[in-house]
Amino acid sequence: xxxLRAGLIRVIVASFLLxxxxxxxxxxxxxxxxxxxxxxxxxxxxxxxxxxxxxxVHAFTQQPLPLFLLNSVIVACFSTLLxxxxxxxxxxxxxxxxxxxxxxILGFIIAVSxxxxxxxxxxxxxxxxxxxxxxxYPALIFPYAVLSLPVCTLVLMTYFETIPADLEHAAMVDGxxxxxxxxxxxxxxxxxxxxxxxxxxxxxxxxxxxxxxxFNSDPRFRTLPVGITLYQGQFTFPWPEISAALVVGIVPIAxxxxxxxxxxxxxxxxxxxxx
Amino acid sequence: xRRRLADPSDRVLGVLLLSPAxxxxxxxxxxxxxxxxxxxxxxxxxxxxxxGRFVGIVNYVGLWSDPTFRQxxxxxxxxxxxxxxxxxxxxxxxxxLANLAYRRKWPVRLALLMPWAxxxxxxxxxxxxxxxxxxxxxxxxxRRIGLPxxxxxxxxxxxxxxxxxxxxxxxxxxxxLVLLAGLQAIPKELYEAAAIDGAGRWRQFRAVxxxxxxxxxxVALIFRTITALQTFDIPFTMTKGGPGSATETLAxxxxxxxVDDLALGRGAAIAIVLALISLVMSVVYMRQIRAAA
Numbered sequence: 001x002x003x004l005r006a007g008l009i010r011v012i013v014a015s016f017l018l019x020x021x022x023x024x025x026x027x028x029x030x031x032x033x034x035x036x037x038x039x040x041x042x043x044x045x046x047x048x049x050x051x052x053x054x055x056x057v058h059a060f061t062q063q064p065l066p067l068f069l070l071n072s073v074i075v076a077c078f079s080t081l082l083x084x085x086x087x088x089x090x091x092x093x094x095x096x097x098x099x100x101x102x103x104x105i106l107g108f109i110i111a112v113s114x115x116x117x118x119x120x121x122x123x124x125x126x127x128x129x130x131x132x133x134x135x136x137y138p139a140l141i142f143p144y145a146v147l148s149l150p151v152c153t154l155v156l157m158t159y160f161e162t163i164p165a166d167l168e169h170a171a172m173v174d175g176x177x178x179x180x181x182x183x184x185x186x187x188x189x190x191x192x193x194x195x196x197x198x199x200x201x202x203x204x205x206x207x208x209x210x211x212x213x214x215f216n217s218d219p220r221f222r223t224l225p226v227g228i229t230l231y232q233g234q235f236t237f238p239w240p241e242i243s244a245a246l247v248v249g250i251v252p253i254a255x256x257x258x259x260x261x262x263x264x265x266x267x268x269x270x271x272x273x274x275x
Numbered sequence: 276x277r278r279r280l281a282d283p284s285d286r287v288l289g290v291l292l293l294s295p296a297x298x299x300x301x302x303x304x305x306x307x308x309x310x311x312x313x314x315x316x317x318x319x320x321x322x323x324x325x326x327g328r329f330v331g332i333v334n335y336v337g338l339w340s341d342p343t344f345r346q347x348x349x350x351x352x353x354x355x356x357x358x359x360x361x362x363x364x365x366x367x368x369x370x371x372l373a374n375l376a377y378r379r380k381w382p383v384r385l386a387l388l389m390p391w392a393x394x395x396x397x398x399x400x401x402x403x404x405x406x407x408x409x410x411x412x413x414x415x416x417x418r419r420i421g422l423p424x425x426x427x428x429x430x431x432x433x434x435x436x437x438x439x440x441x442x443x444x445x446x447x448x449x450x451x452l453v454l455l456a457g458l459q460a461i462p463k464e465l466y467e468a469a470a471i472d473g474a475g476r477w478r479q480f481r482a483v484x485x486x487x488x489x490x491x492x493x494v495a496l497i498f499r500t501i502t503a504l505q506t507f508d509i510p511f512t513m514t515k516g517g518p519g520s521a522t523e524t525l526a527x528x529x530x531x532x533x534v535d536d537l538a539l540g541r542g543a544a545i546a547i548v549l550a551l552i553s554l555v556m557s558v559v560y561m562r563q564i565r566a567a568a
Contacts, residue, residue, distance in 0.1 A: 013372045014383055020369070021386030021448065024401045025393065027412060031404065044415050086295040093292035097285045105293065112300045115308065118505045118526040119550040122533050122542045123307035123314060129321070146303045149296065178288060207394035209508045210526070214534045225396035229512055239404060246397050257388045261381060264388060268449075269456035 025250055032056070032243035039240055055244035063238075064219060065245050068227030071216075072249075074137055075223055076205035079144035083201045084194060086145065087152035092182060094153075095160040096168075106153075113149040121214055128215055135218040143211055148201035155200070155267050159193025160186065196267040199260055206253060224249045315543035322537040334544035344545065346520060347528040354439060354510075354524065355503040361443040362499055363492070366450025373451060374458045387455070390448035399512030402441040403428075406513075431521040434514050438522055441509050446502070450495045457491030458484070493564045500560070501553050525549050 031039070032055050034048040059065045093099070094106055124143065128134050163186055171181040187194065212223045222230065228245045231238055257264055315334055319327025338344045373383050390398070405413050408426035417424050427433045461484065469479045507526035510516060516523030523531075525545065532542035 010375055010377060013375060014377060017369065017372055017383050017386045020444075021389045024398070024405070024444075025389060028401050028404070039410065042409060043418065044410050044412065046412075046415075082299075086299055089292040090296040093289045097289045097292075099285070099289055109296055109300065112304050114501075115304050116501070116505055116550050116553050118507065118529050119311065119546040120304065120307055121529060122539060122546045123311040124303070125533050126314065126319075126321075126539055127307060127310065142299065142303050145299060149299070153296075203392055207392075207396075209394065209396040209511075210530065213511075214530060217534075225394050225508075229396055229400065239407075239410070242400060243404070246400060249397060250393065253392045253394075254389070257392050258385060261384050261388055264392075265384060265452060265456075268391075268452055 025254070028243050028246050028250075031239070032247045034240075036240050055240040056248070059241045059244040059248065063231055063241050063245065064227065065248060067220070068222050068224045068245075069248065071137075071221060071227075072206060072224040075140045075144065075212075076202050078137065079141045079148070079205045080198050080201040082141060083145040083148045083152050084198055087149055087156055087197065088187070088190075088194065091153050091156035091160055092186065095157050096165065106157075109153060110150045113146050117143075117147070117210060121211060124211075125214055135216050135221045137221070139215040140205075140208075140212055140223070144201075144205040144208060147208065148197075148204045151200050151204075151267070152197040155197040155270060156190065156193050158270050159190040163189045192263070196260075196263045199256055199264055200267050203253060203256065203264075311543050311546060314539050315547050317540050319539045320537060321539060327540060330540070334540050335548075337541065338544055338548065343520065343523075343528060347523050347525045350522055351504060351506065351525040353435065354442065354506050355500065357435075357439045358442040358446065358506075359496070359499050359503050361439065362446035362450055363496060365443050365447035366495065367454055367492075369447055369451035370454035370458055373455050387448045387451050390445055391452065393445070395445060395508035396512050398441060398445045399509040402437065402444075402509075403513045406437045428514055429518060431518060434518060434522050438510050438513055441513065442503070442506065445509070446499060450499065453495045454488060454491050457488045461487045493560065497557055497560045500556050504549065504553050504556070 030046065030048060033051045033053070034045070035050055035052050035054065038045060038049055090109065094102055099105065120143070125134070128136075128139050133139050167185050167189075168178075168181040171185050172178065176184065207225070208223075209225045209229075212226045213229075216222060216226065219227075224245075228242060228249065231242055231245070314327070316329060316331060317327030318330045318333070369387065373387060377383055393401075405411050406427040408414065408424075408428070411427075413427070414424040425433055427437050465483050465487075466479055469483050474482060505526050506524045507530065510522045510524055511527060514522045516527055526549070529542050529545050529549065532538045532545060536542075
């Protein structure tokens, strides 16, 4: 029965992969559904005895979770749009135009935008402080656009390369300007690429912690990871609210990767890299 | 089909299209780095309210005898040496397991994507909860199988252990995704040919899989090493650098110097040392890869 045995091995291996990948998120979900009393009981329970949403109510009412959520959404959306705009123009130029130093320019863009973020923290902190821009949205939007620039440029370049230049010629013969052709012909055809790049940029911004903690520590401007990390309890670290807030922070990302998993994987492996 | 458009006005258009990227990189990276080098040569300390004076290499000399710098450098080195090979091996293992012929591909793919997409700070918080001395699931499992439980974060060794395990878990999925793409690009015929030549599983792995996976491994390795040198989120959320400052990393020292102490001169010098170490590591790897190719 070798076929049966191979099938059994596959089931066991797949279960292992699923537990490895999903257990932490699942555990925090289970934690968030337990009552405060149950969370203070030892030995601990695995499944919530009386599932409740009280931790979510507390996370939304006693902690400024809605504000942190809003800040994260604003920063992630604007930085994603900015990086897509910048990367799309650069990628188009690099793919389509006759340039003597194409490789050098691409190398420069990638090398510079992957410069260690920790290193940039020091001068950016000083510059933002002197411009009175600490605790503001632009303080994060611009650095995050740089963070995603290499991935987005590479992903968009691979998509632009698949679009025949003749289509643009035809549009230009019909009276379209070069820019009009880019907007009306190239961008719609490259839409899947733009979308993939956008998801990667969004996830990058959603996840970033160090700069958000350093630049926007004022409670009004904290993003989700910073806000949750700095939750204060009256006596101890407030795990009930934290677990609920973590679930709220994971859900948007989980939806993105469930719905667009093939795109995300292809973007990651063609475009390269992310922490 | 011509791929490129030939046009005399391409130069102008090229400059126009590339200028947003150059403006962004100039403003966020190039100018700040120049400023950083300048800062590292001053004694600027914003908490004193005095303007920074030029002091030459005093900040760098100061690092040499600074016990916190040595400590954080050592911590970063330990975490890099443990988690880079650990994450690479775990990632290779996951990729090989994920490459079996499953009927449905999406559950396994999702299981690899989830740790990648999970924010590092969230991962740190969740694993801190796992390793919680009183209510942690790790101690609960140990209790059930009859092993001694621990207060993980009271011990330097076990704090390193918990942090390293968390980083390996988080980073291995990205490595696995990159290596899986590499594995799937290897033609099946090569394995068939190797099998006909009498090569067993292990021999096939050594003679076919590993050599062909080399470029993907190199990419993942460079990327992992550079991110490991910048480790911040996970120790910050799990131990805040404790016990004492045993698990404080270089990146955490840069943060502390800059944001908490406002000692920008010192922060800048540490940041430059960190950037130089990353640069040297990338160059060393690049050379190795070129030499091997």
